[in-house]
Amino acid sequence: xxxxxxxxxxxxSGERDDDVxxxxxxxxxxxxxxxxxxxxENWLEKIEEFKKKKGIVVHLTMYGEPVQKQITKIRKMKKNxxxxxxxxxxxxxxxxxxxxxxxxxxxxxSEVAALAIFLHExxxxxxxxxxxxxxxxxxxxxxxxxxxxxxx
Amino acid sequence: xxxxxxxxxxxxSGERDDDVxxxxxxxxxxxxxxxxxxxxENWLEKIEEFKKKKGIVVHLTMYGEPVQKQITKIRKMKKNxxxxxxxxxxxxxxxxxxxxxxxxxxxxxSEVAALAIFLHExxxxxxxxxxxxxxxxxxxxxxxxxxxxxxx
Numbered sequence: 001x002x003x004x005x006x007x008x009x010x011x012x013s014g015e016r017d018d019d020v021x022x023x024x025x026x027x028x029x030x031x032x033x034x035x036x037x038x039x040x041e042n043w044l045e046k047i048e049e050f051k052k053k054k055g056i057v058v059h060l061t062m063y064g065e066p067v068q069k070q071i072t073k074i075r076k077m078k079k080n081x082x083x084x085x086x087x088x089x090x091x092x093x094x095x096x097x098x099x100x101x102x103x104x105x106x107x108x109x110s111e112v113a114a115l116a117i118f119l120h121e122x123x124x125x126x127x128x129x130x131x132x133x134x135x136x137x138x139x140x141x142x143x144x145x146x147x148x149x150x151x152x
Numbered sequence: 153x154x155x156x157x158x159x160x161x162x163x164x165s166g167e168r169d170d171d172v173x174x175x176x177x178x179x180x181x182x183x184x185x186x187x188x189x190x191x192x193e194n195w196l197e198k199i200e201e202f203k204k205k206k207g208i209v210v211h212l213t214m215y216g217e218p219v220q221k222q223i224t225k226i227r228k229m230k231k232n233x234x235x236x237x238x239x240x241x242x243x244x245x246x247x248x249x250x251x252x253x254x255x256x257x258x259x260x261x262s263e264v265a266a267l268a269i270f271l272h273e274x275x276x277x278x279x280x281x282x283x284x285x286x287x288x289x290x291x292x293x294x295x296x297x298x299x300x301x302x303x304x
Contacts, residue, residue: 001261001262001265003259003261004257004259004260004261004265005257005261005265027260031259031260062290063290063292063293063296063297063298063299064292064293064294065292065293065294066280066281066292067280068277068280068281092296095295095296096295101293101294101295103290103292104280105156105157105279105280105282106289106290106292107155107156107183107284107290108156108179108183109153109155109156109157110153110264110268112262112264112265112268113153113156113157113264113265113267113268115265116262116264116265116268116269117268117269117272117280120269120272121277125220125273127257128218128219128220128256128257128269129218129220130257132259137258138214138215138255138258138259139258140215140216140217140218140255140258141215141216141217141253142216142217142253143247143248143253144215144244144247145215146215147215
């Protein structure tokens with residue numbers, strides 16, 4: 001989803017799942033784009049490194065400030081952005097290190113949905129028109145399926 | 153997520169999972185709103201019934217027409233809407249019965265993200281300002297967590 005919505009790269013942490021890494025790699029090879037996926041055991045170091053390079057860290061949490069009130073400010077900073085999405089209980093240090101703690105509604109729901117809406121708001125919907133050059137491409141249809149393959 | 157984003161009701165089909173039904177019920181009881189969740193074995197009948205009542209069926213599929221090109225038309229119809237989201241391979245009949253086959257990008261990604269963006273576009277972002285009266289409420293914070301409980 002991050003790829004389809006305009007993100008450049010995703011870094012996973014926590015328990016390593018090689019199946020996920022492989023399946024995203026395969027998806028990028030089939031569907032195109034320059035999306036990267038990686039694994040990092042030490043997420044704290046990764047966040048600190050990113051901050052040293054003057055990037056902005058945005059942590060998505062239901063406890064944060066409304067996305068609709070902060071997104072223009074974040075967009076206007078014109079900096080590289082790292083979006084942090086935690087599963088389960090997120091350590092306090094993440095709230096402290098983040099430049100923004102942002103809520104996509106203050107209601108419990110899915111991290112995937114929160115990230116999708118954040119990216120959608122950040123790119124002002126333009127990510128929906130993004131095209132990818134891959135081996136496989138879909139031609140949008142009113143009904144049915146049309147997949148074009150560029151492989152011989 | 154459907155609840156947080158302004159949907160009124162969700163009906164699950166396929167393999168019945170009572171844990172999901174119970175956990176959404178508990179969430180609604182804690183966090184408020186009039187969201188309903190149900191299970192329906194015969195999804196086809198459910199779709200047909202809804203159509204008979206002049207509702208509009210929108211099927212979310214990566215093969216469909218771009219959401220950004222159709223959403224205004226759908227919104228302007230001012231009808232009740234059933235959004236159909238399939239897991240895995242979706243039977244052809246769903247494409248045929250649906251008034252709209254809609255793609256949130258023609259790229260493979262998450263059904264949850266597709267539904268979130270569809271609702272966000274449909275409600276023009278206003279769903280983010282929706283408030284719920286529940287036992288628990290979050291007060292948005294720049295940092296940290298603030299949950300208010302109305303229970304004594």
